[in-house]
Amino acid sequence: MTETIVSNRLTPRVDIKETPDAMVLLLDLPGVQADQVEVQFERGELTVRAARPLSPRPGRALVEEFDGGEYYRAFLLSQDVAGDRISADLKHGVLTVTLPRAQQALPRKISVTAG
Amino acid sequence: MNHHRLLPSLWANFDRLLDNLGAELTRPVTAFPPVNVWEDADAFHIEAELPGLTREEVNISVTHRNVLTLTGERKQDDTDQARWHRRERGFGRFQRVLRLPAPIDADKVVASLEGGLLRLTLPKHEEAKPRRIAVKAQS
Numbered sequence: 001m002t003e004t005i006v007s008n009r010l011t012p013r014v015d016i017k018e019t020p021d022a023m024v025l026l027l028d029l030p031g032v033q034a035d036q037v038e039v040q041f042e043r044g045e046l047t048v049r050a051a052r053p054l055s056p057r058p059g060r061a062l063v064e065e066f067d068g069g070e071y072y073r074a075f076l077l078s079q080d081v082a083g084d085r086i087s088a089d090l091k092h093g094v095l096t097v098t099l100p101r102a103q104q105a106l107p108r109k110i111s112v113t114a115g
Numbered sequence: 116m117n118h119h120r121l122l123p124s125l126w127a128n129f130d131r132l133l134d135n136l137g138a139e140l141t142r143p144v145t146a147f148p149p150v151n152v153w154e155d156a157d158a159f160h161i162e163a164e165l166p167g168l169t170r171e172e173v174n175i176s177v178t179h180r181n182v183l184t185l186t187g188e189r190k191q192d193d194t195d196q197a198r199w200h201r202r203e204r205g206f207g208r209f210q211r212v213l214r215l216p217a218p219i220d221a222d223k224v225v226a227s228l229e230g231g232l233l234r235l236t237l238p239k240h241e242e243a244k245p246r247r248i249a250v251k252a253q254s
Contacts, residue, residue, distance in 0.1 A: 013203040020196055028166035028204055030231035055162060055234075059155030062216070066149045066164055093166035093231015 008069030010052060012095075016075075023081065023099040029071055030093035039088045039097060044081070047074045048095065080104075147209045148185065148233070156245055159215050159237040166231035167204075173233060175226055180218035180240065185211045185233075217243035 015026040029037065029050050037050040054068030082102040089096045148163040163185060165173060173187040191206040218240040225236045 013205075015192070015202050015204045016200040017192070017194065017197040018200060019194065019198075024197075026192070026204060028164075028231070030164040030166040031162075032230060054151075057151065057153040057160065059153050059160075061151075061153045062159075063150055063152035063213075065146070066151060090230075092169060093164075 008067055010067070010069045010071045012048070012050075012071045012073055014073065021101050023077065023101070025075065025095075025097040025099070027071075027073065027095040027097070028093065029090065029095050031068075032071065032090070032093065032095075034090045037088070037090055037095060039086070039095075041081070041083050041086055041099075044077050045074055046077055046086075046097065046099070048072070048097070050095075146211060147205070148211060150211070150213065152213065152215075154216075154239075158239055159217075159219060159235075161213065161233075161235040161237065163211070163233040163235075164231065165228065165233050168228065168231065170228045173228060175224070175235070177219065177221040177224065177237075180221070181215040183213045183215065183235075183237065185209075185213075219243075 012027040012029055014028075017024050017026075025046075025048075027048060029052070031052055031054075032050045037048070040047045040049075048071065050071040052068050052071055077099065080102050081099045085100045087098050148165045150161055150163045152159065152161050154160065161183070165187070167189060168187060173185065176184045176186075178184065186209065188208045189204075189206040215237065219237040220240050223238045227234050
């Protein structure tokens with residue numbers, strides 16, 4: 001049985017924007033392959049995990065400013081997210097997660113009747 | 116105490132520190148892009164984290180035979196009708212200057228940018244490579 005040892009935890013930087021019909025998360029995941037990214041949504045919580053391997057660096061280290069490990073970040077979202085329509089796309093090392101708003105959460109115009 | 120004597124020696128040290136690539140370590144971690152630099156006998160190797168950038172958006176130049184400069188711009192997402200809840204990723208122009216401890220062969224620098232990770236191989240100039248001296252045995 002092989003077991004993955006949880007290595008150094010890295011917190012990716014995030015931008016979160018809200019558009020009229022969705023919440024969009026942008027996470028910096030440089031050096032990560034798409035098949036190494038795991039996006040999960042459960043009970044209103046979105047988690048993003050991604051393995052970040054470090055290149056072998058034979059020789060002598062001169063500057064070390066970033067490390068490998070596992071990117072991890074979790075977000076609590078409101079109940080208004082359509083969990084079955086969440087999409088995620090990794091491009092140039094940036095993961096974009098789009099969380100569409102559930103239909104019932106979209107603003108609805110209520111007509112007022114005159115009594 | 117002889118301050119006049121102390122001062123010049125401090126400056127001498129300071130200059131040496133600036134010359135030394137190790138001084139980069141004392142920079143605040145907010146320097147963008149963050150880099151890893153290492154060397155072997157033939158070359159310097161640099162990796163820089165540049166998420167969201169494409170090859171066309173990063174400029175790489177070598178001056179004075181050992182100074183590498185990375186410049187570019189992280190574009191701002193200005194989607195209409197968006198309300199920002201968090202903005203940690205940052206945007207705008209950046210410049211990072213790295214002084215290598217030995218001259219490189221600027222014509223042979225190899226660069227690739229994939230998945231937001233810039234990889235550079237900078238071969239050392241012939242004069243900077245370690246030379247193996249054969250020791251003759253007296254028979």
